[in-house]
Amino acid sequence: MLRPSHKDFEAARQVISQVVVETPIIRSSYLSDLTGQEIYLKCENLQRTGAYKVRGALNRLSKLSAEEKQNGVVAASAGNHAQGVALAAKRLGIKATIFMPIGASIPKHEATLNYGADVVLTGSIFDETLDAALRFTAQSKATFIPPFDDIDIITGQGTVAMEISEQYPEFENVIACVGGGGLIAGVASATKQIAQEQNREIKVFGVQASQAAAYPESLKQGKPTEIQVKPTIADGIAVAKPGQIPFEIIQQDVDEIVTVTEDEIAQAMVLLLERSKQVVEPGGAVGVAAVLAGKIKPTGPTMITLSGGNIDPLLLQRVIRHGLAASDRYTNVSVMLPDRPGQLVRTAEAVADAGANVVEVLHTRHGNGLQISEVELNLSVETRNREHRDSLIKSLKKAGLNPNLHED
DSSP: OOOOOHHHHHHHHHHHTTTSOOOOEEEOHHHHHHHTSOEEEEEGGGSGGGBTHHHHHHHHHHTSOHHHHHHOEEEEOSSHHHHHHHHHHHHHTOOEEEEEOTTOOHHHHHHHHHTTOEEEEOOSSHHHHHHHHHHHHHHSSOEEOOSSSSHHHHHHHTHHHHHHHHHOTTOOEEEEEOSSSHHHHHHHHHHHHHHHHTTSOOEEEEEEEGGGOHHHHHHHHTSOOOOOOOOOSOGGGOOSSOOHHHHHHHHHHOOEEEEEOHHHHHHHHHHHHHHSOOOOOGGGGHHHHHHHTTSOOOOSOEEEEEOBOOOOHHHHHHHHHHHHHHTTSEEEEEEEEESSTTHHHHHHHHHHHTTOEEEEEEEESOSTTOOTTEEEEEEEEEOSSHHHHHHHHHHHHHTTOOOEEEOO
16 A cells, blocks of 8 residues: 655655645634534645645655656646646746636636646536546646645645644644545544554544545445535535545545535534634535534544635625525525505514514515515525524514525
């Protein structure tokens, strides 16, 4: 089995040190109080390019021969790997050609261009984009840089754990997101070697989005197994088949892998925004989601990696709204009213009596099921929690209304 040594990780740290920043760790008071354990966050969302990916990319590109550097590199990515390779190539004076899906987010596309890469938009799904990149590589002399199934990439990502061991030596658990497996393979390998040197136990937990959870099935089958990925907000970790190299490391060094739902991810993102003041992309928030949902119940000081913060503002807006709704803090309710003066006031007073705040109102006179003398009033209301939401419904009923609650 290919597995980086402690010396490999130390060498990688030296290689990437001129570009990669040592990201801060912050204590999560909320999660610490919730779990009764000390919970810290490793903020790779504050890394250059907004994600940890630049670590592995820079380490891999630094290993290229002079001729390979002259011939350039190729990568296929919808976002973070693209930016990591583009920045690494720029700093090393290497031409980079990055293939991205046609639907890639505008901010990630623009950022990759700004790092100096040639960007080719092709393919409606990532597999088509990858095929185009591989065909281009075969026709040129360029070197293809894989996103996770590469020992040098894994070694670079594992430098996250080396930093954690120095910043917070007391940690007894580390939690990381899992897509193809590059990050957690590096983190787990480095962490277990640190634990062995210190003659103690450190547990490593991985987290996948339930809509794209290839590792539980692969571990069950004993080999990388392709699954059907379903739509997920955590697109950065939506990988259909694990890489062979990270899979073998994960088999040996990761203690447990759990999955989290879309609602749990959204709630974690809102929590990180509100309590920790961190903008974290969905794939980067799954570790917090697992702890928040009780999927992982750590014992002892715990470090959660926030792997990235690259999220389209429009998606962030939708996720925040969804996360608030999942936490019963954003309630959508409709009522049918007689089409006569004073009905809107009656409804508003019922909402006010419940101490709730109306965020948005839609007043509809035309629609299926509406009588000529009826209007439908759709309210988006800010509530504090489920109890407050229930109080709002009771207040509307007390006012003689028949509210219909809509789950977001």
